[in-house]
Amino acid sequence: MFDFLKKRIFPIGxxxxxxxxxxxQLGFDGNQFFLHAARREEKPKDIEPGSAQWQRWVAQAAKVMIGSGGFSGKRVVTAMPADDVFIDQIKIPKTADEKIEEVVLANIRPKLPFDAADAMVKYVVSxxxxxxxxxxxxxxAGQRQTVDRHLAIYEKAGLEICGISVWxxxxxxxxxxFFGRRAQDREVMAMLIDIGANHTNIVICRHSNLLLARMIKIGFRQLKYNExxxxxxxxxxxCCRYFELFSNGAQINRMVLISGQSVDRIICEKVAELAKEMQIPAQIGDVLAAVQVRRGSHFDIERRGRQVDWATAFGLSLPEM
Known part of the structure; x- marks a missing residue:
């Protein structure tokens, strides 16, 4: 299914x-994807996300990572931080298909945490x-001022922004x-679970058709207690129950914990229990295990003993669906 892809290295996610x-930064050699370069930098604990100090830290960190990380070029595809993205699931009349953007904005205007006049909106008919x-x-949706600030960070780092997406x-x-390449996967309704540092991002999709997204403010740093x-x-x-109600009884068929090999055993067990209750299969989706790491690749990723997931960064580097 990758015949349309030529041998090349993609932009940096x-x-x-x-x-x-x-x-x-990933590439494609005509047969499979490979990891060309990857770097990560942990935010200092005394820096508040969104602050001027944070913006300076991101710009400097990005500049250093690009300069010493073995990346090819400076073309970047980025995404807004989850905290800066407003997400809502709505239903509108089918008759509004021709003026959908206008109807969507009218529907979410009262719910936005910022002025609708400053909103940059992306929608997907699910x-x-x-x-x-x-x-x-x-x-x-994102606030225009916040989006502009986000883009300015990378411009300050000397990078060329060739695209902006959402997580x-x-x-x-x-x-x-990586995990939906078989013909039979095209009709599978999958729930993706990505546990980050301070958030857990949830996606429900039917192959490339995005159906639902939710951000839960609990990450691995908060998962220290059973409660x-x-x-x-x-x-x-x-999220599962809401999706079934919103989608008129549509059933999730697969659960994928987007994580690496060091995912906490208790989390794996809990996800497996939930999948068992729903009578569906569950799996770990390790994107690092899904790409080829060649000799000479530049990366500082540890496959074991890590709690940092790369699914979003990889997805930003890869060509859009």
Whole structure:
């Protein structure tokens, strides 16, 4: 299915989260994807995300990483931090198809945490065949000032921004390219779970069709107590129930924990228990295990003993679906 891809190295995917800046660059050799370069930098604990000091730290860290990390070129595809992206799932009349952007903005205007006049909106029609004459739309929006500030950080680092995306699309891209390549995977309804430093990102998709996205404010740094783990599982379960209600009873068929080999055993067990209750298979989706790491590649990733996931950074580097 990759006949349209030529042998080449892709742009750098820059994933800026609340705990880390991760940059990864993948390539394709005509047969498989390979990791060309990757670097990460942990945010100093005394720096507040979004502050002027944070912006300076990101720009300097990105400049150093690009300069010494073995990356090819300075072309970057980035995504807004999860905290800066407003996400909502709405239903609109099918008759609004021709003026969907106008209807979407009118629907989310009262819910936005910022002035709608300053909103930059991206939407995905998640269900064209909904009941009651309606269709489902997943809406993702950012404040223009925040987006401009985000782009200015990389420009200050001397990088060329060739694209800006959102984390749900990047996660879905990684899933499709690495874990959804079989013909039978195209109709599978999959739930993707990505546990980051301070957030857990949830995506439900049917292959490349993004259906639902949620950000839960619990990450591996908070998962130190059983009650916090149970709360996270309750939130994930609630996402499943909401999706089934919103999608008129559509069923999730697969659960994928987007993680590396060092994922906490208790988390694996809890995800497996939830999948068992739903009577669906569950798997670990390790993007590092899905790409070839060649001799001479430049990266500082440890395959074991790490809690940093690379699915979003990889998905940003890869060609869009």
């Amino acid at each position: 820059a994933d800026l989260g609340s705990g880390y800046l991760k940059m990864a 269900d064209k065949h909904g009941g009651n004459g309606e269709m489902g739309v997943l809406v993702m 749900p699309l990047a996660m879905t891209n990684s899933y499709v390219k 916090t783990i149970e709360r996270l599982m309750d939130e994930i379960n609630a």
